[in-house]
Amino acid sequence: AQSVSQHNHHVILSEAASLELGCNYSYGGTVNLFWYVQYPGQHLQLLLKYFSGDPLVKGIKGFEAEFIKSKFSFNLRKPSVQWSDTAEYFCAVSIYNTDKLIFGTGTRLQVFP
Amino acid sequence: DVKVTQSSRYLVKRTGEKVFLECVQDMDHENMFWYRQDPGLGLRLIYFSYDVKMKEKGDIPEGYSVSREKKERFSLILESASTNQTSMYLCASSLTGGLMNTEAFFGQGTRLTVV
Numbered sequence: 001a002q003s004v005s006q007h008n009h010h011v012i013l014s015e016a017a018s019l020e021l022g023c024n025y026s027y028g029g030t031v032n033l034f035w036y037v038q039y040p041g042q043h044l045q046l047l048l049k050y051f052s053g054d055p056l057v058k059g060i061k062g063f064e065a066e067f068i069k070s071k072f073s074f075n076l077r078k079p080s081v082q083w084s085d086t087a088e089y090f091c092a093v094s095i096y097n098t099d100k101l102i103f104g105t106g107t108r109l110q111v112f113p
Numbered sequence: 114d115v116k117v118t119q120s121s122r123y124l125v126k127r128t129g130e131k132v133f134l135e136c137v138q139d140m141d142h143e144n145m146f147w148y149r150q151d152p153g154l155g156l157r158l159i160y161f162s163y164d165v166k167m168k169e170k171g172d173i174p175e176g177y178s179v180s181r182e183k184k185e186r187f188s189l190i191l192e193s194a195s196t197n198q199t200s201m202y203l204c205a206s207s208l209t210g211g212l213m214n215t216e217a218f219f220g221q222g223t224r225l226t227v228v
Binding site: 009034043044045049092099102104105 | 144146153154156158161163169171205209217
């Protein structure tokens with residue numbers, strides 16, 4: 001069965017620091033990849049997604065992610081975080097041509113001014 | 114604007130009660146999902162429906178059942194609530210992507226406490 005691993009459970013950064021959150025999945029075939037964000041008290045919303053093409057994907061609020069097929073990874077990055085990026089971040093995977101969406105355990109990001 | 118509405122934000126139920134969690138989407142989406150969200154465990158898929166009356170078990174279906182009689186509504190049923198089902202429950206919906214999955218839209222969640 002497919003699974004998603006997020007190794008960083010809790011990340012604490014100061015404003016302007018760079019961010020990289022890890023995401024690895026276990027499935028040998030073609031996948032579609034997503035990052036979702038949940039701000040405190042709000043519902044989950046999509047940050048970015050990868051279906052095909054350029055493995056470097058840009059999303060909202062200055063976030064980007066790189067799909068590295070050989071490493072089964074889809075890491076999320078932001079060059080300079082802001083206090084407003086404090087949230088929980090979830091990586092998700094679905095197998096190509098299916099609609100079932102599987103999430104990782106999430107990474108809680110705290111950004112201090 | 115895309116909308117997924119869960120009937121209750123907070124629920125408190127007694128052990129052994131039958132509990133219904135309702136979810137409605139107004140986007141004509143084929144797919145609907147129920148997840149539970151627990152600290153340190155992320156979102157775990159309970160059940161998934163890809164069409165009316167069609168369902169598929171997720172990773173943790175034990176103790177739950179679902180119903181999808183109409184396209185816009187997906188209900189999660191706890192047949193006999195237990196304390197280990199205390200959790201945040203999230204409903205989501207998405208279009209059938211075919212070769213290309215589409216994003217899922219989430220409701221606000223229902224925080225269920227079983228006492």
